Amino acid sequence: MELISGLPEDVARDCLIRIPYEQFPAVASVCKGWNTEIHSPDFHRRRRTTKQAQEILVTVQSNIDSEKTRTGLLAKSTTNPVYRLSVFEPKTGSWSELPLGPELAFGLPMFCRIAGVGFDLVVMGGWDPDSWKASNSVFIYNFLSAKWRRGADMPGGPRTFFACASDQNNQTVYVAGGHDEEKNALRSVLAYDVARDLWVPLPDMSRERDECKAVFRRGALCVVGGYCTEMQGRFERSAEVFDVATWKWGPVEEEFMDAAACPRTFVDGGDGAMYMCCGGDVVALQGDTWRNVAKVPGEIRNVACVGVWEGAMLVIGSSGFGEPHVGFVLDLKSWAWTKLVSPEEYTGHVQSGCLLEI
Template sequence: MIPGLTDDVARECLTRVPYNVFPALFSVCKLWRQELRDPTFHRFRKSTGIAQPVVVLVQPYSTYYNSLLHRFRKSTGGHDGSANPLRSTLAYDVAGDSWKPLPDMARKPFDCRGVILRGKFVAFDPAAGSWGPVEEFVPPGEELPTICIAGVDGNNYRCVGREVMVQLDGGVWATVAKLPSEMRVAMNAVAWEGKLMVMGLGMRNGALVAKSLDIKATTTMTTPASASASWRNVDVPPEYQWHVQVACCLVI
């Protein structure tokens, strides 16, 4: 892969290249492109501790925000032409680059979001090919749907009202932290190893506010310590002060 070096040494060199340089490496040669696309390479990179978590957000362009919302309401991606929710579901086959139909849900959801917990898409059982029951996540008196996040630690987290909660053994929910005072309401969240980032509307002008929380330092699975929660500010550039539609974390 690198003239004068064995493949093992060359792989060590490529492993240490920052992830944001990967696009340039893809164009160097075919062997490098194959190497960087190989899952074995990324597993090795992660084992060395060099891989970094990267939070990815999907937002609409601010100048087209209203038109995009209009298109969404008119599309069949979860809604019909009259913006009514649908029971139908689809699964995307990455290898085949195609959508495949799944069994209909028991009822029509509104603004639903999927959560993958412990390798299972809640609450669809791929082996049985059927939907199972799931707990309602909209407490009485709450107008906005609860945000549910599956942590890397295998636990289920949720933001409801002004509380961030974790589901303990036996299905009991316990408070991990209160939302930061600068945030009026949580709109989205993403978790990675030991961390949780919550994004929501600010108290002053409704601009996007992002805060991160060290879950390991805040939570024990027997006695969550909400009083000791310490939120860290995440700077949001002015050009990204818009609603986050989808958020995830990639380890690259």
């Protein structure tokens, strides 16, 4: 059976890889051939190699109460915020919201972490929005079917404020550090094979790391900063790297960061450099040297989320507690900022985010 009647197979496939990701579920339901094609391993590869893949930033963002925003009562609200998944497409500047599954009908767990692998978005851990009890649950949203499924729970019990990073090629999510229900900082690291729904323990890190940050680059998991149980909020500058090929941790680099600070904005630039926001500056690590490359826009005093794609960095944050969250894009060549146009309903508090290439 032809994919598209009257067209050669290669031309038909060229048409299908140009479909926007939002239309994947509808296209897959047209016929068996289209469903098979869109779910084939080569489909994602062809979209990437032909530059048809779409970059999107998914954030864990609170719902906005428009009335409180207009009357200035947002910062004085005593009710617990309800978090959802917001999606921003840098190329088009459009915003949208992902539907939540039945088990998440009352909102995402507070302080949950998210990571993208292939066509899947993985939501891990966090606090139950009603009981505030820590969870080790895993939920997975598939962009091809627009459906949720439950993943295997994180082993070892609930952990909070852990780092996570994904390896798009191997369909693996890594979880590192954080703390347990007794607020003991953790050294343990886990790898989650999303396709097989299987968790595998990695060798422990050299030290406890609560509120650390992780990135996956060049075949290795890099875990940055954090603090041990006794230090409680006093961040350190160190980092350590796990080589997946050798299954070993390298030596700890004690002075990896230029300053002791929360590393949540630390990201891999994909251009050989790594970036983070620190003390009102955007700083870049190139080789062994950190340097200031830009000032964070004055409208952002608290940076909540940073994402980097080809030649650009997105920074989302607010001017203060309870204030609307706004976004700016930094051109990594000219170092010029452009403010995003954000509809009011997408200016809620952002807890975390991740970039996906779909």
